[in-house]
Amino acid sequence: MQAKAKGFLFILGKLFPLLCFVLTFCPCARAQSVKTYTGKITDAETGEPLPYVTIYVKLPNNTTKGTTTDFSGVYRLVTPLATGDSIYATYVGYILTKKPLPAGRTGTVDFQMKTNTELLKTVTITPKKYINPAWAILDGVVQHKDENNLDKLKSYEYQSYNRLGLSLTNISDKMKQRKVMKQILPLMDSLQKIAGDDGTPNLPVFVSETVTDFYHQHNPDLKTEKIQRTRTSGIGIEDETLVSQIVGSAFQQYNFYKNYVRLAGKDFISPITDSWKMFYNYELVDSQDKIHGVELYRIEFKPKRSHDLAFVGTMWITQDTYALYRLDVSVTPDANLDFLDKIKIQQEMVQPAGSTAWLPEKTRIIVNISNIAKSWSGFIGNFYVANKNFKINQTYPRELFKEPMTMNDSISVKNEDYWVQNRPEPLTATDKRVYQIIDTVKSLPIVKSYTDILGMLINGYYRVGKFGFGPYLYTFSYNDVQGPVLRAGGQTNKYFSDRWILGGYVSYGFTDQRWNYNGSVEYITSRKPWSQVGVSYTHDLNQTGYQFENFNNVNNVFRASARNGRVMRRGPFIQSDLKFYGQTDIWPNWRLRLTGDHRTFEPLYPFNYHSPINGKEYTTYQVAELQTELQWTPGKRVLQSAKINKRIALGNGEDNPVVTFRYTRGFKIFDGDFEYHRFAANIRQKVHMGIWGKGEYMFTGVYLPSILPNPLLENHRFNFNTMRFLEYSSDRYLAFNYQQHMEGLLTNSIPLLKTLNLRTVADLNVLWGSLREENNAGFRGASSGFPNRPSRSLNGIPYVELGYGLENIFKFFRVDLLYRVTHRNHPDEFGDQPRSMAVRFGVQFRL
Known part of the structure; x- marks a missing residue:
C-alpha cells in the first residue's frame, strides 16, 4: 500500500507541470475563474461601427481591465x-x-454611443514655456513624408472591395404622417432592433457591393480601374453598373500625407500638413x-x-x-x-513587403446629411473599402x-458564392435584413410613384410609361x-428604346x-466609344444678346429664366432653325462634334443692314x-450605361x-446670305x-475675319x-473671367458672419476686343429707328469689371456687387450713361 502511494506521488510529481500549464492556458480550464x-459598438445616430473604442470594467483594486474594438x-x-x-x-x-454587466459568466453587451458636441468648446491653457511632446512627433512625421507617402512609389495596385x-x-413626424411613410412604418420595429436600444432607427434605401x-x-x-463584379439593391436605381462606376475605389481614396484632403469638392487641412502648427x-x-x-504614439488633435x-x-x-498607422477623424x-x-473617416494602413510606403488597407467614410427642410428626412451614407493583394x-x-x-463582361452576374469568397467579412444578420427591407420598400406602388416624382425634380421630366413630360421649368414663362x-x-x-430618342414641344x-x-430625333450609334447623331427643327423666339453662349455651361434654370422679363432690350427675333449633328469620343478625353445649321433671322426690333x-x-x-x-477633357471619365x-461624364481629374x-x-448655299469664317477657342x-x-x-x-451684320x-x-x-x-x-471662392477664409474670423456661415467671393472680368470699321459702320446704319446710336467698338480700351459678394445666404442664395471700372462714359442712343454698379442675384447649391 505504501509502495502504491509512493508510485502515485511520483507520477503526480511528473505530471504537475503539465497540469499547471493546462490550468493556466487552457480556456476550458479557466472558464470557472473568468468572465x-x-x-459591437456603433454610433447611436448613424449606426456605423466604431473602431478603436476602449471597453473596460473596474476591478476591486482600483484598476481596470479593458480592450479595444476592431475596425x-x-x-x-x-x-x-x-x-x-x-x-x-x-x-x-x-x-x-x-x-450593466450580464449576470452570467458570458454575455453580449452592445453599445450605441452618442457624439459629444461639447468637445470643441473646451479651452486648454498652457504655460508659455511649455513644450508639447506631440510637436517632436509631428516634426518627425513631416520629415519622413517622402518615404512613407504612397505617391512616392513608382506604381501600385490592389484589389478593392467597396460597400x-x-x-x-x-424622419420627421410630419413625414411619418404621409401616405407613403404609413406603409413603411411597420418596418420600423425591425429597424429599431438594427439600431439598438439607444440608437436611432434609420430606413435603408440603397446598398451596393463592388469588387475592382x-x-x-x-x-x-496614370490610373485605371477594372470593375470585376457589382451587386446593387436600391429604390429608383436604373442602372446598377452605373453606380459601381461612380463609387469605385478611386472615389474613396484619401491621402492624408498631402497638405490638403479633397472631400465634398472642398480642401480640408490634413492633420499632418507641413504647416501643422x-x-x-x-x-x-x-x-x-x-x-x-507595432509600437505607436497615439495623438489627439483639433483645429485652432x-x-x-x-x-x-x-x-x-x-x-x-x-x-501614419491609424486614423479616426x-x-x-x-x-x-x-x-x-x-x-467621418476611419483608416488603417498597411506596409506592403519591400516598401517603406504605407497604403490604405481599410477605410470607412460616413456622411450625414441633415434635414434640408423640417418636414423632410436626413440622409446617411456609409462607405466601406477593404484592399488586399x-x-x-x-x-x-x-x-x-x-x-x-x-x-x-460578368459584372452583373448573380452568384452568391462569389461574394462569400470576396467579401473581407461575411454579412451579418443585420446586413441581410437591410437587403430584405430595401426589396420590400421598393416594391410598394406608392414608393414607385414618389420615385418618379423625385426623378422629375432631378431630371426635369416626369415619366409616364415610355415618355417623359418636360422640362417642367419651361411650362410657363x-x-x-x-x-x-x-x-x-x-x-x-x-422604355421606348435604348437607341432612339424622340422629343419636341409646342x-x-x-x-x-x-x-x-x-421636334427632334436622336440616335445612339455606339456607347463605347459614345457616338450619337441627331436632327431637329425649331421655330421659336430667340434673343441677339443671348444668341451665342460663349462656351458657358448654361443650365436649364438659366435658360428658363432668360425667356422671362424684358426681352425687347435683348434684340428679339423669330428664328426657324434646322440643325443636324454628329459627335463621338475619338480618343479617351477627346470629343469631336460636327454640326450643320440652317436658320433664319426675322427681327422684332428695327433692323436694316447695308452690306x-x-x-x-x-x-x-x-x-x-x-x-x-474638338474638346479635350483630361481626367474626365465617361460612364458606361x-x-x-x-x-x-464624371469629374475632371485633379x-x-x-x-x-x-x-x-x-x-452661300441653301439660301445662305453670307459667307464667313469664325475661329474660337476656350479654356476653363x-x-x-x-x-x-x-x-x-x-x-x-x-x-472673325469676315464682314457681317x-x-x-x-x-x-x-x-x-x-x-x-447689345x-x-x-x-x-x-x-478673361475669374471668380475666387474664399470659403470661410475671411468670414470665419468675424463672429456674426461666422455664425451665419457666409462666404466671400471676388470677381474679375476683363474684355479686350476690337471691331472693324466696316462692321461698326454697318451697325451704325443698321437701324433707321436710332440714327444716333453710339459706336459698339471698344476702341482698344479693355472693358474691366470688378466685384465681390457673399454666398451661402440662407444656404442657397448669392449676391454680388459688380463695378464697371472702364468705359464709364458711353451714352446710349437716348444719351443715358451706363450704370457704374450692378447687383447680381443667384441661386446655387454648394456644400
Whole structure:
C-alpha cells in the first residue's frame, strides 16, 4: 500500500507541470475563474461601427481591465470573476457610456454611443514655456513624408472591395404622417432592433457591393480601374453598373500625407500638413500604445479655429518610422459646410513587403446629411473599402491605362458564392435584413410613384410609361414680347428604346398670339466609344444678346429664366432653325462634334443692314453654316450605361482644364446670305487653393475675319453684368473671367458672419476686343429707328469689371456687387450713361 502511494506521488510529481500549464492556458480550464463579454459598438445616430473604442470594467483594486474594438466595432473582453457591476465604453468625440454587466459568466453587451458636441468648446491653457511632446512627433512625421507617402512609389495596385449604404434618418413626424411613410412604418420595429436600444432607427434605401482591381502609376500619372463584379439593391436605381462606376475605389481614396484632403469638392487641412502648427492643437495621450506588435504614439488633435475646413480626431504614428498607422477623424461640427451634419473617416494602413510606403488597407467614410427642410428626412451614407493583394513598383504597358475604367463582361452576374469568397467579412444578420427591407420598400406602388416624382425634380421630366413630360421649368414663362407663354413637351426614354430618342414641344404666346414648336430625333450609334447623331427643327423666339453662349455651361434654370422679363432690350427675333449633328469620343478625353445649321433671322426690333460687300439691304437674312468642335477633357471619365440614353461624364481629374476649339464656316448655299469664317477657342478650369479657397477661370478667344451684320458678331453679355445688352460687339476679342471662392477664409474670423456661415467671393472680368470699321459702320446704319446710336467698338480700351459678394445666404442664395471700372462714359442712343454698379442675384447649391 505504501509502495502504491509512493508510485502515485511520483507520477503526480511528473505530471504537475503539465497540469499547471493546462490550468493556466487552457480556456476550458479557466472558464470557472473568468468572465467573457463580447459585443459591437456603433454610433447611436448613424449606426456605423466604431473602431478603436476602449471597453473596460473596474476591478476591486482600483484598476481596470479593458480592450479595444476592431475596425468593425467588435470587441471581446475577458475579465476576472471579481469585477464591478458595469461595463464602460469611452472614445474621444463621444460621451462615456456604461451598461450593466450580464449576470452570467458570458454575455453580449452592445453599445450605441452618442457624439459629444461639447468637445470643441473646451479651452486648454498652457504655460508659455511649455513644450508639447506631440510637436517632436509631428516634426518627425513631416520629415519622413517622402518615404512613407504612397505617391512616392513608382506604381501600385490592389484589389478593392467597396460597400456603400444609404439610409433615411431623422424622419420627421410630419413625414411619418404621409401616405407613403404609413406603409413603411411597420418596418420600423425591425429597424429599431438594427439600431439598438439607444440608437436611432434609420430606413435603408440603397446598398451596393463592388469588387475592382485598381492600378496607379506615377511619372506619368496614370490610373485605371477594372470593375470585376457589382451587386446593387436600391429604390429608383436604373442602372446598377452605373453606380459601381461612380463609387469605385478611386472615389474613396484619401491621402492624408498631402497638405490638403479633397472631400465634398472642398480642401480640408490634413492633420499632418507641413504647416501643422498653424492650424491644429495636439495632445500626446499615449506614448507606448501597441497594436499588432507595432509600437505607436497615439495623438489627439483639433483645429485652432473650429470653423476652418479641418478635422478633429485621433491618429496613431509608428515610433520607428513616423508613419501614419491609424486614423479616426471627423469634420468639426462648426465647419463652414451646408447640410452636412457629420463627415467621418476611419483608416488603417498597411506596409506592403519591400516598401517603406504605407497604403490604405481599410477605410470607412460616413456622411450625414441633415434635414434640408423640417418636414423632410436626413440622409446617411456609409462607405466601406477593404484592399488586399498589394503589389508595388511594377512596370505596366501603356495600353493598360488606355481607358480610366473598364467593366468585366460578368459584372452583373448573380452568384452568391462569389461574394462569400470576396467579401473581407461575411454579412451579418443585420446586413441581410437591410437587403430584405430595401426589396420590400421598393416594391410598394406608392414608393414607385414618389420615385418618379423625385426623378422629375432631378431630371426635369416626369415619366409616364415610355415618355417623359418636360422640362417642367419651361411650362410657363412671361416676357414683354410674347406675354404669358404656356409650353408642353417631352421626350422618349429607355422604355421606348435604348437607341432612339424622340422629343419636341409646342408653346403659345397669348400676347403675340404666335405658336412655337420643336421636334427632334436622336440616335445612339455606339456607347463605347459614345457616338450619337441627331436632327431637329425649331421655330421659336430667340434673343441677339443671348444668341451665342460663349462656351458657358448654361443650365436649364438659366435658360428658363432668360425667356422671362424684358426681352425687347435683348434684340428679339423669330428664328426657324434646322440643325443636324454628329459627335463621338475619338480618343479617351477627346470629343469631336460636327454640326450643320440652317436658320433664319426675322427681327422684332428695327433692323436694316447695308452690306458693304454686295450693296444689298437686309431687313431679314438666312445663314447656312457648318461647325466643327474638338474638346479635350483630361481626367474626365465617361460612364458606361446600357439603360440611360445620355452621355454621362464624371469629374475632371485633379484640377484639370477643359479645352475647346471651334471652327465655323458660313456658306452661300441653301439660301445662305453670307459667307464667313469664325475661329474660337476656350479654356476653363477650377483650381483648388487650400485655405485660400477655390478659383474658377475662363479664357475665351474669337476671331472673325469676315464682314457681317451685327447679330452674327460677338455681342458680349454673358459674363459682363454691368454691360448693357447689345452695348458692345467685337469681331475679334480675348475675354478673361475669374471668380475666387474664399470659403470661410475671411468670414470665419468675424463672429456674426461666422455664425451665419457666409462666404466671400471676388470677381474679375476683363474684355479686350476690337471691331472693324466696316462692321461698326454697318451697325451704325443698321437701324433707321436710332440714327444716333453710339459706336459698339471698344476702341482698344479693355472693358474691366470688378466685384465681390457673399454666398451661402440662407444656404442657397448669392449676391454680388459688380463695378464697371472702364468705359464709364458711353451714352446710349437716348444719351443715358451706363450704370457704374450692378447687383447680381443667384441661386446655387454648394456644400
